[in-house]
Amino acid sequence: MAVERAAFLTTWFDEIWNRGRLNAIEELFAEDGVMHGLGEAGGDHLGVPASGKRVSVTGMSMARLRDGKMVEGWNNWDMLSLMQQVDAIQPAAQLLP
Numbered sequence: 001m002a003v004e005r006a007a008f009l010t011t012w013f014d015e016i017w018n019r020g021r022l023n024a025i026e027e028l029f030a031e032d033g034v035m036h037g038l039g040e041a042g043g044d045h046l047g048v049p050a051s052g053k054r055v056s057v058t059g060m061s062m063a064r065l066r067d068g069k070m071v072e073g074w075n076n077w078d079m080l081s082l083m084q085q086v087d088a089i090q091p092a093a094q095l096l097p
Contacts (some may be wrong), residue, residue: 005063005065008028008063008065008068008070009061009063011024011028012024012028012063012070013061015028016028028069028070029069029070030066030067030069030070030071032071033069033070033071033072033073034071034072034073035072035073035075036072036073036074036075037074037075037076037077046079046082048083048086048088051086051087051088053085053086053087055082055085055086056085057077057078057081057082057085058077058078058081059075059076059077059078060075060076060077061073061074061075061076061077062074
């Protein structure tokens with residue numbers, strides 16, 4: 001069972017985040033599913049326009065699966081670093097005169 005859960009999450013991140021295939025959400029996420037921690041609604045998917053830049057971010061994601069689909073997910077990522085990498089905000093050192 002643990003191998004199947006790991007394979008599901010590998011597929012989730014590869015299809016949606018690495019390949020940008022957003023229609024995979026409909027295939028992998030339950031209709032009554034709930035997601036926590038993805039930022040504010042509106043704007044491009046994380047609240048800022050897509051930059052097209054490659055980023056590296058640390059954090060963790062947890063998911064509850066049922067019948068081969070995600071029914072609940074939690075995300076806790078280093079959003080400050082992510083926003084700096086896509087130039088949505090400047091590091092504090094760059095703000096000082």
